[in-house]
Structures are given as structure tokens and as C-alpha cells.
Amino acid sequence: FASREIVSIERAEGSLPGAERGVKWEALGTMGDCVAQTTVLAGHLWDGSGAPPQANVAIQIAGGRIESCEALDSTAEDRGRRLVDLRGFWVMPGLIDAHMHLWGLTPGEVSPADYETRLSIAERQAKALLHAGFTTIRDLGSPITPRIRDSTSTDRPTAPRILAAHVGLTGARGPWLIPQPSWWEARVVRGVASAGDAVRRLHDEGVDVVKIGASTGPGAEGFGDIPTLTIDEIRAVCEAAHGFGLPVAAHAIGSEAVRRCVAGGVDTIEHGYGLSDDDCDLVAASNAWIVPTLRTRAFRSTAEAQATARAQMDTLQRGVAAGIRYAAGTDSVGDAATLHGPGNALEIELMGRVMPPDAALASGTREAAQMLGVDGETGTLAVGKCADLIAVPRDPRSDLLELQQVKFVMRSGRVVRDDTSAAES
Ligand SMILES: [Zn+2]
Missing domain, CATH: 3.20.20.140 (Metal-dependent hydrolases)
Known part of the structure; x- marks a missing residue:
């Protein structure tokens, strides 16, 4: 169950999305350290609410809980938070x-x-x-x-x-x-x-x-x-x-x-x-x-x-x-x-x-x-709930076996696994 010890977080430069970005990989902390203030950039979001999936969503997380899920725009990075770039992935509840x-x-x-x-x-x-x-x-x-x-x-x-x-x-x-x-x-x-x-x-x-x-x-x-x-x-x-x-x-x-x-x-x-x-x-x-x-x-x-x-x-x-x-x-x-x-x-x-x-x-x-009876905590990605989320490379609705291809796991705002760079390379 080896997982990389260091969380790799892409520092986005320039506006998001679409602008040319210099990609830097920077170790900002060890596994589990990403709790305080995090922005997750989701390429596709299946939030579990029953609503259709959304493309390009910024999930703001503070204190382990979801503060907001908004359309990803140029302000997503302005809050000075740690960025978790899952734009190449489908994000869904844990x-x-x-x-x-x-x-x-x-x-x-x-x-x-x-x-x-x-x-x-x-x-x-x-x-x-x-x-x-x-x-x-x-x-x-x-x-x-x-x-x-x-x-x-x-x-x-x-x-x-x-x-x-x-x-x-x-x-x-x-x-x-x-x-x-x-x-x-x-x-x-x-x-x-x-x-x-x-x-x-x-x-x-x-x-x-x-x-x-x-x-x-x-x-x-x-x-x-x-x-x-x-x-x-x-x-x-x-x-x-x-x-x-x-x-x-x-x-x-x-x-x-x-x-x-x-x-x-x-x-x-x-x-x-x-x-x-x-x-x-x-x-x-x-x-x-x-x-x-x-x-x-x-x-x-x-x-x-x-x-x-x-x-x-x-x-x-x-x-x-x-x-x-x-x-x-x-x-x-x-x-x-x-x-x-x-x-x-x-x-x-x-x-x-x-x-x-x-x-x-x-x-x-x-x-x-x-x-x-834990639906106040988890089960959907909605404001106020714990940031329990995972990422898979492809749309899980088109093949439910995709759920065996989880590359990223966050529990209550803590990153416990990040194999996204390996998945993309
Ligand atoms: Zn049993």
C-alpha cells in the first residue's frame, strides 16, 4: 500500500483555466497535512446529489469541510490556498x-x-x-x-x-x-x-x-x-x-x-x-x-x-x-x-x-x-460536509469498474493518497 510520502501540489501560475501555466511541483507538506485551507480543482465533479456532473469546479475546503463548490474561474487561486489539481480527473464523494x-x-x-x-x-x-x-x-x-x-x-x-x-x-x-x-x-x-x-x-x-x-x-x-x-x-x-x-x-x-x-x-x-x-x-x-x-x-x-x-x-x-x-x-x-x-x-x-x-x-x-446516519458528514460533496473525496481518471458512470482506479483520496480535508502525477504521466 505504498504511497508517496510527499504531497505533490501543482502551483498554478497565471489565470485558470486555460492560460499557459508553468508547472512546478513543490512539496508543501507530508501526507495528511493538507487540512487548513485547500482548493481542489476538479475537471469533472459528480457530487452525489443527483445533479448532473459539472465540468471545471473549484472546491474550497477549510477546517476539513467544504466551504463552496463553484465554477472554476480565475479567482479560484486568489485565496492563497493550497491547490490540489484534479483537472484531469473525475472527482466524487469518498x-x-x-x-x-x-x-x-x-x-x-x-x-x-x-x-x-x-x-x-x-x-x-x-x-x-x-x-x-x-x-x-x-x-x-x-x-x-x-x-x-x-x-x-x-x-x-x-x-x-x-x-x-x-x-x-x-x-x-x-x-x-x-x-x-x-x-x-x-x-x-x-x-x-x-x-x-x-x-x-x-x-x-x-x-x-x-x-x-x-x-x-x-x-x-x-x-x-x-x-x-x-x-x-x-x-x-x-x-x-x-x-x-x-x-x-x-x-x-x-x-x-x-x-x-x-x-x-x-x-x-x-x-x-x-x-x-x-x-x-x-x-x-x-x-x-x-x-x-x-x-x-x-x-x-x-x-x-x-x-x-x-x-x-x-x-x-x-x-x-x-x-x-x-x-x-x-x-x-x-x-x-x-x-x-x-x-x-x-x-x-x-x-x-x-x-x-x-x-x-x-x-x-x-x-x-x-x-x-452520517449524511451530515459525508456521502455527497456539498457545502458544510467533510471533504471526503476521491478522484478517478475517467467517468465512472460509463464504466463502474473505474472505481477500482482511484488515484487520489482525501478524508476530512486530509490528503491520504495522491497518485495523480503517476496516472497522468
Ligand atoms: Zn457480514
């Missing part, structure tokens, strides 16, 4: 992976025995995600991730903004993952009475979201659509969590589990496939979102994975037609098939096989931010 896990696995899916080794692997994975353009991630189950969340510096971020579930809650009626991998940790809710205590403990441990496992699978038992929590248990978890201001994310596959989650009041349904048109109408009429986690099976060759991938795409088509709100989340765990990095952006490309390109891009930016 990406969001709304469902993933920093388990600290090696690519061979082997779990190192000790926590510290897993932590160091997970730290590298978090950094790889940030460099791949993911400025926000939601980890839905790993005891390692809260530590990474709490240790990353805001001045020199080495990880995305992290929302963490810590460990999940599952039902006593059946295991959530079959078989239970050694690195997985979940706590069992036994009846309504224990739900409140389990949620309070997670709250005290500092989670950002409560994760529950409401069904089995996917795995050995077909699509794994066996419910493992009752409606009353789900409702008790949701009421306790909402009382602490925490959302509830539910692993749920198949009609019955998803219907219980809707009835119980969960905020997000994870995986959420194996659904009929009626099920989709029910979800669409609720406040629940679905995170379809397509990447986790799309690129595996086993019969189970391929059958699951087909079921996922089938439900996604029904759900989009029904008007369900979707956010992109990969369920990547860092194994060989789901390495953390540029490949996490494949989720948006998979979304784009069902949705129009703008909607697919929104599922990994604006929509995901809304679902996670």
Missing part, C-alpha cells in the same frame, strides 16, 4: 462500504492465533480500504475493529471513518454461521429478558450499531433461511438499542426471517435475499434498508456461491422494482475472494447490473451515508 468485517484474516482464510497479529493485519486492511477510496466503512462484527476506530488519528488518518458493531447477537434456536469459524464471536440472546442486558453491554462497550443474526446461513442449509430469533426478541433488541440511539442491523436471509425483522423494527437488513415480490413490498413499505452484499458470493466458484449469487440478483431486481432503498456493502472479510482494497468497489459495479449507473454510485455514497 466511497462507503456499509457492511464488511476486519477480522484480521490472512488471504488463505487462516486465523492467526493471537489478537495482536490479527490487529496488525486488520490495520493494514483498513489502510488499504482508505487508499482504495473508502472513506467510511461499517464493520458488522469484529472485536478488533473498535480498537482500530479509536486509534486512527484524525490529523493523519490511516483508516476510514469507522462505524463498528463489535460482536453480534444471535438466537438460542440455532447458530448463525454454520460452521462457526474460530475467529467469529457472537453472544446468544435467550428470550426477551436477556435482550436488554445484551444491548446495554454493547452500548457500554462503545458500539455504533447493534448487529443481530436473525437467520442462519448462507451455507450448508441451502440459502440458510432458518430464523433464529423470534419477533419478540428482535423487537426487544430494537427497543433497547433505539433507546440508546443505536441502529440495529440484522443478518436475515429468506422470507420468514426478513418478515420478522421488519415486524421487529430493525433499521437495516443485511443480505436480504430469497424474497418474493410480496416480501419486497413489505420491506419497501417499512423504514428498513437492505444491504445485499453481492460481492461475497459473486466471485466464488462453488455451487453454493453461484446459487446464492443468482438468488441475490433475483431479489435485488424485485427489490429495486418494489422501491426498496439499498446501500452498497460487500461483506468482505479479507480472505482470498474478498480482499480488502480496490475490489470492495466491485459491489457498486454489481449494483449497476440492476440499477442505473447513477443509482449504483449513490448506493455507495449518498444512500449509504443516509442509511448509516
Whole structure:
């Protein structure tokens, strides 16, 4: 994940744009130092608002937040700010992976025995995600991730903004993952009475979201659509969590589990496939979102994975037609098939096989931010929001695979990656 140590910033001379400029490369600071006053010159801006892209925009940034997005003219450089020249690029909001896990696995899916080794692997994975353009991630189950969340510096971020579930809650009626991998940790809710205590403990441990496992699978038992929590248990978890201001994310596959989650009041349904048109109408009429986690099976060759991938795409088509709100989340765990990095952006490309390109891009930016409740901070490039932005060489709408070609990443106004000069030469 090598990145140049020095931020290269073009000093523009003469008026912009169009005038002849002497190009000088000057080291103005080390990585992450570009926070105070920055002007980003964007050749094309896809701001995530739903508006059409704009050409030649100057984004003024101060204190890590966006002050203005204006047509690029000769005054853009007059403010004496640091210039980041992305005129040869498409600029868009930083990406969001709304469902993933920093388990600290090696690519061979082997779990190192000790926590510290897993932590160091997970730290590298978090950094790889940030460099791949993911400025926000939601980890839905790993005891390692809260530590990474709490240790990353805001001045020199080495990880995305992290929302963490810590460990999940599952039902006593059946295991959530079959078989239970050694690195997985979940706590069992036994009846309504224990739900409140389990949620309070997670709250005290500092989670950002409560994760529950409401069904089995996917795995050995077909699509794994066996419910493992009752409606009353789900409702008790949701009421306790909402009382602490925490959302509830539910692993749920198949009609019955998803219907219980809707009835119980969960905020997000994870995986959420194996659904009929009626099920989709029910979800669409609720406040629940679905995170379809397509990447986790799309690129595996086993019969189970391929059958699951087909079921996922089938439900996604029904759900989009029904008007369900979707956010992109990969369920990547860092194994060989789901390495953390540029490949996490494949989720948006998979979304784009069902949705129009703008909607697919929104599922990994604006929509995901809304679902996670961080839309006041990120998800679009608008005045007042954090300057979480990335740059890719070509229009991502014409090929969503372009999202794997991120050359520049800024998180909250800090430049964390700049490979733009290499990309242009
Ligand atoms: Zn997951």
C-alpha cells in the first residue's frame, strides 16, 4: 500500500483555466497535512446529489469541510490556498462500504492465533480500504475493529471513518454461521429478558450499531433461511438499542426471517435475499434498508456461491422494482475472494447490473451515508460536509469498474493518497 510520502501540489501560475501555466511541483507538506485551507480543482465533479456532473469546479475546503463548490474561474487561486489539481480527473464523494468485517484474516482464510497479529493485519486492511477510496466503512462484527476506530488519528488518518458493531447477537434456536469459524464471536440472546442486558453491554462497550443474526446461513442449509430469533426478541433488541440511539442491523436471509425483522423494527437488513415480490413490498413499505452484499458470493466458484449469487440478483431486481432503498456493502472479510482494497468497489459495479449507473454510485455514497446516519458528514460533496473525496481518471458512470482506479483520496480535508502525477504521466 505504498504511497508517496510527499504531497505533490501543482502551483498554478497565471489565470485558470486555460492560460499557459508553468508547472512546478513543490512539496508543501507530508501526507495528511493538507487540512487548513485547500482548493481542489476538479475537471469533472459528480457530487452525489443527483445533479448532473459539472465540468471545471473549484472546491474550497477549510477546517476539513467544504466551504463552496463553484465554477472554476480565475479567482479560484486568489485565496492563497493550497491547490490540489484534479483537472484531469473525475472527482466524487469518498466511497462507503456499509457492511464488511476486519477480522484480521490472512488471504488463505487462516486465523492467526493471537489478537495482536490479527490487529496488525486488520490495520493494514483498513489502510488499504482508505487508499482504495473508502472513506467510511461499517464493520458488522469484529472485536478488533473498535480498537482500530479509536486509534486512527484524525490529523493523519490511516483508516476510514469507522462505524463498528463489535460482536453480534444471535438466537438460542440455532447458530448463525454454520460452521462457526474460530475467529467469529457472537453472544446468544435467550428470550426477551436477556435482550436488554445484551444491548446495554454493547452500548457500554462503545458500539455504533447493534448487529443481530436473525437467520442462519448462507451455507450448508441451502440459502440458510432458518430464523433464529423470534419477533419478540428482535423487537426487544430494537427497543433497547433505539433507546440508546443505536441502529440495529440484522443478518436475515429468506422470507420468514426478513418478515420478522421488519415486524421487529430493525433499521437495516443485511443480505436480504430469497424474497418474493410480496416480501419486497413489505420491506419497501417499512423504514428498513437492505444491504445485499453481492460481492461475497459473486466471485466464488462453488455451487453454493453461484446459487446464492443468482438468488441475490433475483431479489435485488424485485427489490429495486418494489422501491426498496439499498446501500452498497460487500461483506468482505479479507480472505482470498474478498480482499480488502480496490475490489470492495466491485459491489457498486454489481449494483449497476440492476440499477442505473447513477443509482449504483449513490448506493455507495449518498444512500449509504443516509442509511448509516452520517449524511451530515459525508456521502455527497456539498457545502458544510467533510471533504471526503476521491478522484478517478475517467467517468465512472460509463464504466463502474473505474472505481477500482482511484488515484487520489482525501478524508476530512486530509490528503491520504495522491497518485495523480503517476496516472497522468
Ligand atoms: Zn457480514
